[in-house]
Amino acid sequence: MKKLVLLLGASLLLMAGCGAATLDGENSSSDKVVKKEEKELVVGVSLSTLNNPFFVSLENGIQKLADEKGTKLKIVDAQDDTAKQSNDVDDLIQQGVDILLINPVDSSAITPAVESANAANIPVIAIDRDSEGGKLLSLVASNNIEGGKMAAKYIEEVVGSEAKVVELQGVPGASATRERGKGFDEYAKGKLDIIAQQAANFDRAKGLTVMENMLQSNPEVQAVFAQNDEMALGAVEAIGAAGKTDAITVVGFDGTEDGLKAIKAGKMSATVAQQPEEMGKLALQAAFDHFAGKKVESKIDSPLELIKK
Numbered sequence: 598m599k600k601l602v603l604l605l606g607a608s609l610l611l612m613a614g615c616g617a618a619t620l621d622g623e624n625s626s627s628d629k630v631v632k633k634e635e636k637e638l639v640v641g642v643s644l645s646t647l648n649n650p651f652f653v654s655l656e657n658g659i660q661k662l663a664d665e666k667g668t669k670l671k672i673v674d675a676q677d678d679t680a681k682q683s684n685d686v687d688d689l690i691q692q693g694v695d696i697l698l699i700n701p702v703d704s705s706a707i708t709p710a711v712e713s714a715n716a717a718n719i720p721v722i723a724i725d726r727d728s729e730g731g732k733l734l735s736l737v738a739s740n741n742i743e744g745g746k747m748a749a750k751y752i753e754e755v756v757g758s759e760a761k762v763v764e765l766q767g768v769p770g771a772s773a774t775r776e777r778g779k780g781f782d783e784y785a786k787g788k789l790d791i792i793a794q795q796a797a798n799f800d801r802a803k804g805l806t807v808m809e810n811m812l813q814s815n816p817e818v819q820a821v822f823a824q825n826d827e828m829a830l831g832a833v834e835a836i837g838a839a840g841k842t843d844a845i846t847v848v849g850f851d852g853t854e855d856g857l858k859a860i861k862a863g864k865m866s867a868t869v870a871q872q873p874e875e876m877g878k879l880a881l882q883a884a885f886d887h888f889a890g891k892k893v894e895s896k897i898d899s900p901l902e903l904i905k906k
Contacts, residue, residue, distance in 0.1 A: 630890055631888075632888060632889060632890050633695065633888040634888075635668050635885050635888075636666065636667035636668060638668050638695045638696065638888060639668075639669045639670075639671065639692075639693070640659075640668055640670050640671070640694060640695065640696055640697075640698060640881065640884060641670075641671045641689035641690075641694035641696070641697045641698070641719075642656070642672040642673070642697075642699075643673050643675060643685050643686050643689065643698070643699045643700065644656060644673070644674055644700045645675050645682070645700050645701060645702045646675065646677040646702075647674045647676075648676070648677070649799065649825075650827075650853045650854060650855060651825065651827075651851045651853050651873050652700065654853070654874050654877075655724065655725070655873040655874070655876055655877045656672060656877065657874055657877065658873060658874035658875060658876060658877025658878045658881075659672075659698065659877035659881050660672075660877075661874070661878070662877070662878045662881045662882065663881060666885070668885075671689055673685040673689065675702050677702055677768070678702065679702045679703045679706035682699075682701070682706075682707065682710070683706070683707070683710045686699065686707075687710065690713055690714055694719060695719070695888070696720045696721070696884045696888070697714050697719055697720070697721045697722070698721075698881065698884065699711070699723055699724065700723070700725050701726045701727075702768065702771070703768065703770040703771055704726055704727050704770060704771055704772040704775075705729045705730075705770050706770065707731075708728055708729055708730030708731050709730075709731075710731075711723075711728045711730065711731025711732070711733065712730065712731040714731070715732050720734040720884075720887060721734060722735050722736075722737060722880050723735075723737070724736075724737050724876060724880045725739075725773060725876065726738070726771050726772045727772035733895070734883070734887060734893055735880075735883050735893050735894060735896065735897055736895070736896050736897070737876055737879045737880040737883060737897045737899060738772075738773075738876070739871045739876070739898065739900070739901050740898055741773050741776035741777045741780065742777070742779055742780035743780060743901065744777060744780060744869040744871075744901050745776065745777040745778060745779060745780025745781035745782075745783075745784070745824075745850075745869075746780040746783065746784040747780075747869050747901065747903050748777075748780075748781055748822050748848045748850065748869050748903075749780070749781045749782075749784035749788070749789060749822070750784055751848060751867050751903060752785075752822065753784075753785075753788050753789060755820075755846055756819050758788055758789070759789065759790050760789050760819045761790045761792050761815070761817050761819045762789050762790065762791050762792065762818070762819065763791070763792060763795075763808075763811045763815060763818050763820075763821050764781065764791060764794040764795075764821075764822045764823075764824075765797045765804055765807055765808065765822070765823040765824060765828040765832060766778055766795065766796045766797065766824055767796065767797075767798065767799040767825060767828070768796070768798050768799055769796050769798075771799075774796075774824060777850060778794075778824065781822055789820075792817075793811050793814065795807050795810075795811065797823075797831065799824070799827055799828060800827060800831070801827040801828065801830050802831060803831065804823060804827060804828030804829065804832050804835075805831035805832070805834050805835050806831075807828075807831075807832075808821070808831060808832040809838075809839075812835060812841070819844070820846040820847070821836075821845060821846070821848065822848050823848070823849050824850050825849060825851050826849035826850065826851040826852070826853040826855065826856030826865075827851075827855075828849070829847050829848070829856060829859075829865055829868070830855055830856065830865070832847055833847055833865055837864070842863075842864060847865045847866055848866055848868065848869070849867075849869070850868060850869045850871075851868060851869075851870065851871050852869070852870025852872070852902070852904055853868075856868045857904065860904060860905070860906050861906070865906075866905060866906055867903060867905035868904050870901065870903070870904045871900075871901060872899060872900055875900070876899040879897055880897075
């Protein structure tokens with residue numbers, strides 16, 4: 598009996614020495630931040646792809662603020678490959694970066710990498726797309742659901758109720774895909790006739806191919822909602838080749854330079870414009886605030902604006 602009491606006592610002392618766990622399983626002692634100035638920080642940045650102008654602008658925003666503050670960046674391009682992104686993040690963790698800014702290829706597939714960073718006590722800020730698992734310091738993103746609603750409302754105003762619409766969706770599994778689609782579909786219900794939906798992976802060439810197939814299957818289409826400008830531009834090319842530029846309204850999402858040029862030229866009707874440079878700056882500023890001991894909000898909204906011809 599005495600041995601049992603001694604063992605229980607030792608176990609209790611060991612548990613007390615480990616720090617109290619919070620409800621979500623995090624150790625409260627890990628919440629203490631060692632303050633660092635901007636010029637002392639090494640920031641790891643993992644981007645989904647630099648083959649998309651939107652993410653090039655996002656990178657530019659991060660780089661400009663880093664240059665201004667003297668912060669060292671380690672930037673890697675996942676090339677839209679979930680396995681490569683996981684390996685890239687693992688490499689950044691091994692290099693001992695102070696914080697990670699991650700723009701996930703896939704919100705589910707990135708979870709193990711975020712959890713690895715958590716285990717190494719490296720804070721993670723997600724940009725543009727969320728992570729379904731692991732602990733994030735913050736998510737810096739536009740309100741994609743609201744943006745989807747803006748696109749649907751514009752199509753209803755321009756084309757009319759019961760307009761026959763096709764939807765080009767982004768990368769399956771990406772939070773931006775789900776959220777933009779959710780906002781669009783929720784507003785469209787009972788107002789627009791969505792006759793086809795298909796993934797084109799946020800890619801211009803795939804947007805072209807998918808739109809060509811949709812035009813063959815749905816010649817009655819009156820409007821297109823593409824979940825980013827790259828797919829919208831692919832759709833514009835397919836529509837132009839079919840001689841239907843004036844008959845079909847195309848709405849994109851992002852507000853990229855090429856998208857805005859297409860609107861000015863009358864090839865695209867509108868885009869729900871994000872501000873990727875500002876998004877990048879907001880993410881890095883959140884990192885600075887964290888290491889300055891300031892409170893960082895769990896969700897930081899980046900502004901949206903509907904730009905139309």
